[in-house]
Amino acid sequence: MQDITRRVALGFGAAALAAPALAQIPRTEAGSLNAAPEPGATLRVIRPARFVEPDETVFRANAQRFQDRFNVPVRVDFVGWEDIRPQTAVVANTGTGPDIVIGWGDDPHIYADKVIEMGDVADYLGRRYGGWGFLSEKYGRQHGTGRWIGIPIGGNIGPCCWRASAVREAGFDRIPEDHEGFLKLCLAMKRNGKPVGFALGNAVGDGNGFAQWLLWSHNAFLVDEEGKVAINSPETIDALKYLQELYQAFVPGTLSWLDPSNNRAFAAQEIHLTANGVSLYFALKNDPKMAAIAEDLQHSWMPKGRAPTPPHTATVMNAMLFRHTRYPNAAKAFIAFMLESEQYDPWMQGSMGYWAPPLKAYRASTVWDSDPKLGIFRDTMEQRYWAGYRGPISQASGAVSADYVLVQMCAAVASGQATPEAAAREAERRARRYYRNA
Template sequence: MNNLTRRMALGLAGSTIAAAAMQGGEAWAQAAPAIPTSPATMPRLPIEANAELRLIRPSRFVPPDEVIFRESLAKFTQATGVKVTADFVGWEDIGSQTAVTANTGAGPDIVVGFGQSPHIYADKVIELTDIAEYLGTKYGGWMFLGEKYGKKNGTNNWIGLPMGGSTGPIVYRKSAVTEAGFSEVPQDHAGFLNLMKAMKRINKPGGFALGNAVGDGNGTANWLLWSHGGRMVDEEGKVAINSPEALASLNYMKELYPTFVDGTLSWLDPSNNRAFLAQQVFLTPNGVSLYFAAKNDPATQAIALDIEHAPMPRGVAASTPQSATILNAMVFKHTRFPNAAKALLAFMMESDQYDRWLTGCLGYWSHPLKAYSSSAVWTSDPKIAVYKEGMNHRFWSGYSGPISQAAGTVESEYIMVQMYSSVASGQATPQEAIRNAERRIRRYYR
């Protein structure tokens, strides 16, 4: 950090705070093993005079996410003198606010948006290659999705800086699965359908979001398609949704949907969390936030003891058919303080800040840099082990084509989610749903 500024380096020299997710979610200042690093030279970023930064990012799902994030921003201000204002925005609103910023050339200097956002606005953001390569060298390299979402397609130029990814494996009540006659969550389609039917029969149903939910709705649609061997576009970006594999996934949806708890067609991202903790649903895909909430509330600790996690059913896929909802930071060209902005992003990814955030959130935003696989959080609770490799999944937005403006727009308009929900609700046959989705997708892939 010695090249940021002498003042910043002095401010950081004494910082050895690491994090631990403690009972109650508030006492996380505890010693932890050091994160392994390799020699690397931070790029020289002379911070502009009188620099001030404004940042927006999605709202938190676990309280320490915002608390620790803000404390790290305050540390940066203390070390550099750069004032940073941060606003936490609703998940469904961050996309529209990012669009306004990009289109007006005004507003926040930094947007920590979702994965595809820098690719939607690639001509409006500055390159971050220097800090991305520094961080990769120092922290053992980038995990698959970190590099995939950070680099502009077909280049080695970084336009985003992925800060973490929230994955959504299966979260389930062990007692309910056992009562249904199963010892684990099956990885094949037929076995998983049988489990869901059995849970419905004992009045302990599961449920997957089929509403326009940024993380959970898109996650449901992607899992259904990928686990059947389907893809939205091919490697060249040619629309490939109209396929036997996609048709099979929609027919499977027709069988699976009746096993769901009522209301999933309108579920947004918080909905399944609430239903699970209210004991209305007993199996659902979700980030670690659900387990975190149950574990840290005396009223639901009995539920936490009964919670287990499992990979999303693989079906015919070669690996777990899942991606991650990724926090991807970008710096807009309209900023008057590009060096300060890049210095801040690098600072937030350094181990003194990042490991504290990762651990305090119980791994909610799984790490994008390989060295953080050594974080104490991943051995602190065996129930969260499934989240450790969240940023190494081999699927992404717009799979199997490039992450592009088209891929981001299709996802932000929930075209794939609506393809499945239209079949689940009976508004369209599988064939009609595919044709409608294909027509809508072709508007953006030319």
């Protein structure tokens, strides 16, 4: 899915760096951030690896601009999605390593006592760019204190990605909103030799995303509003029984899929329906050999089932500043700089909105109207579901996500290793290890 040439990628990067003149991002004067870099400061940053080339090329170019402007050398390392959490744990537990870790959404809540509060950065950016989105507030602020322990950088949502021709061949002109209709569609596609596929392996984005959709669309949830474990419920059992039927339409191998797997399978025409972010469309659209598939690809919400609205959330990149850093002002200045429109909008433009913005003003970016297939991603950070729904985001919710409790519950049922009832009990047992008082 990343088979576009470096020449094409650099072309996107160069075009993106010229984008601010077209973007017209509304912003207001919000004073200045009192975080002048310390003399002699240097910074090391780690963040998740890119799925689209300009995510890295433009991000690196922006980091170089910060280095040139403030005379602060910056080293940026891109880390595999499944590796960022183990590395974050090492940083937190040893008190050494990168100054800034751009990790996953609820990670700052796992290490809340080891990170620097960044309310000054959040206040400056929020006032300047129209306020923070719903999920930005959820993941950035510590529950019960309101302290900003993370600064969300962007969110990636995984709507349904489907081949219109294959869906029509199965007798449908769109993705049904109900479970029964969606099951009929997927089984018909499988009979036509055009199966579907959703990640059931330990995939940070796609695995968690599918498991969450499955549960939420049946009105099941991990914990209630007070944080009491509620995963072992009739609604969860219904969701897992539905998965047993839906899994019959899956292509073989999904039990081991990681985040790149469904991209590759879709591009190879091994599957014709999945859930994914912009990266899949980006790769197809920018590969001349894949132009026909890109034209045929459509985005829509996953079925809402019993939920009042399509139950989606975002995989959020969240910046943490650990207490061991010798240069906290330089680190804060870097985070703020990367979210300023002169840097952020070119990054977003170049990546076709792959990381949707955490600040509301960026909803006005021209990227969302540059291609009608991108509009669904505009309000990614306004989704009303989150990891650990319906309870507070906390150390426990972060640990459950990191331990893939929900994903492995689904995989156990799909593989036939556990009944829905047994899998729900095991998920409850595992969740209670983290929600000790629930």
